[in-house]
Amino acid sequence: MILFGKPVAENIYLQIKKDLKTAPTLGVILVGEDSSSVSYIKIKEKKAASLGLGFQLFHLSGITPEKKVTELIRELNVNKYISGIVVQLPLPPEFQTEKILKQIKGEKDVDGFYGSFMAPTAQAILEILKFYKINIKGKKIVIIGHGRLVGQPLEKILQGQGLKPVVCDSKTVDLKAKTLEADIIVTAAGVPSLIKPEMVKADTIIIDAGNSEAAGKIVGDVDSEVYLKIKAYSPVPGGVGPVTVACLMKNIVETTKMSTS
Numbered sequence: 086m087i088l089f090g091k092p093v094a095e096n097i098y099l100q101i102k103k104d105l106k107t108a109p110t111l112g113v114i115l116v117g118e119d120s121s122s123v124s125y126i127k128i129k130e131k132k133a134a135s136l137g138l139g140f141q142l143f144h145l146s147g148i149t150p151e152k153k154v155t156e157l158i159r160e161l162n163v164n165k166y167i168s169g170i171v172v173q174l175p176l177p178p179e180f181q182t183e184k185i186l187k188q189i190k191g192e193k194d195v196d197g198f199y200g201s202f203m204a205p206t207a208q209a210i211l212e213i214l215k216f217y218k219i220n221i222k223g224k225k226i227v228i229i230g231h232g233r234l235v236g237q238p239l240e241k242i243l244q245g246q247g248l249k250p251v252v253c254d255s256k257t258v259d260l261k262a263k264t265l266e267a268d269i270i271v272t273a274a275g276v277p278s279l280i281k282p283e284m285v286k287a288d289t290i291i292i293d294a295g296n297s298e299a300a301g302k303i304v305g306d307v308d309s310e311v312y313l314k315i316k317a318y319s320p321v322p323g324g325v326g327p328v329t330v331a332c333l334m335k336n337i338v339e340t341t342k343m344s345t346s
């Protein structure tokens with residue numbers, strides 16, 4: 086079975102349209118010209134517009150001092166026209182990313198870095214599993230990659246549900262031994278063809294949240310040969326990506342509930 090993201094995202098959009106009473110605005114901060122960031126932002130902008138949500142891009146040059154970014158976040162934190170703030174990652178390598186993200190006010194932190202929102206990609210993975218009725222209770226779950234956008238938040242959420250995911254990364258010694266034991270693999274390493282057929286059992290389910298470019302195409306972490314062997318997988322593109330955008334939109338709509346309560 087191919088776990089396409091589109092029907093999952095459509096389902097979330099139906100709920101959003103029902104919930105939407107006032108139109109919140111997303112403020113996105115982009116520093117520099119990273120081409121993937123620019124295209125992700127365009128997708129977010131288009132989706133926001135199609136739902137009637139506001140969208141404002143704050144595009145700063147790549148040589149902007151870190152202090153200016155912090156100041157902008159502080160301004161947006163108190164700007165009543167901005168309901169949610171996204172600082173698009175990656176920031177320039179010399180920036181202290183963690184310190185910057187901590188500046189975002191919890192109620193506006195729709196990426197769920199430090200506030201109470203659930204990180205959209207982690208949320209998207211759970212939504213896909215739920216939509217396709219894939220039970221995770223008692224399953225051996227292996228998460229590959231422990232970045233702040235996917236691995237870290239997903240591990241926390243699953244632990245909160247009483248599960249014990251095994252977290253590894255692309256450099257884990259004998260990664261194969263871990264993946265061969267997994268019922269469900271969630272991979273977000275950003276390493277093309279990291280997961281090879283000999284690393285998985287035939288009844289393993291793979292959610293691929295990897296995202297990198299290979300030969301001019303967006304690819305996940307899973308070698309296409311694996312698809313011929315396993316039970317179910319989410320494709321890249323067309324799997325986790327569109328559901329992540331839907332979950333971000335859901336968080337933005339949630340901000341209106343928070344500010345009115």
Ligand code: GUN
Pocket residue numbers: 125171172173174175196205206234
């Ligand atoms: N860069 C790639 N994906 C994301 C995301 O979901 N949020 C942010 N802030 N930056 C990203």
